[in-house]
Amino acid sequence: MFYWYNEAMKLTREFDDITAKDFFDYVENHLIKEIEETTGKVIKKKDIVKGLRYVKPIEGQQPVIITLKDYKKRKVYASKVESGNETAVTSYRVNPTEKGVEVEMEMEVSEYEKIKDSLSKFKRNYYETVYLGRMQKQLGQMMIDISREKQGLNDPKDFLGKKAMEHISEKVNEKLFKRNDKKEKE
Secondary structure, three states, X not given: OEEEEOOEXXXXXXXXXXXXXXXXXXXXHHHHHHHHHHHOOOXXXXXXXXXXXXXXXXXXXXXXXXXXXXXXXXXXXXXXXXXXXXXXXXXXXXXXXXXXXXXXXXXXXXXXXXHHHHOOHHHHHHHHHXXXXXXXXXXXXXXXXXXXXXXXXXXXXXXXXXXXXXHHHHHHHHHHHHHHHHHHHO
16 A cells, blocks of 8 residues: 655555564664765664764765664664755654564655646656655565575575576576687687
8 A cells, every 4th residue: 555645655565474673673784784885884783873874975976965864673764865955755664463564664755845746647646656666666675685584595696596597507608608619719
């Protein structure tokens, strides 16, 4: 289910076999990794608090400033991303269910909010559909990644059928190299 609420886009999904702990472990681990990769600063989970801020340099563009707007472990994570005069706020609210969790993702993009009233209904619906699609894809990918981590498949290459794909790849490479070797000899 998705709907508009207070000028922001909201998407709600239920996920079985994923707990609030699983969700927040994933978010925290990825945040720690990103901060270390972009700033060189090493932080721990206890350092993740409301107000945490870091700058992510982007080659050839203005740097991105990321601020943790709200953080309540196993309940709420909200970040604000600023670049120039553009701002995007993304939040996740997690509620336990009988089978897993309900995750409510909300996004507000300042540039879109400024122009949406001037757009035709068709264009506004188009942009809203694009944003909702991106949100759905992002949330879905997060859940896939969390499930994979729970199964010990941390490396994206560790998927079912990996050995079969490696075997096929080897065979294809062998044939390609044999063809190239024959051409070179001729």
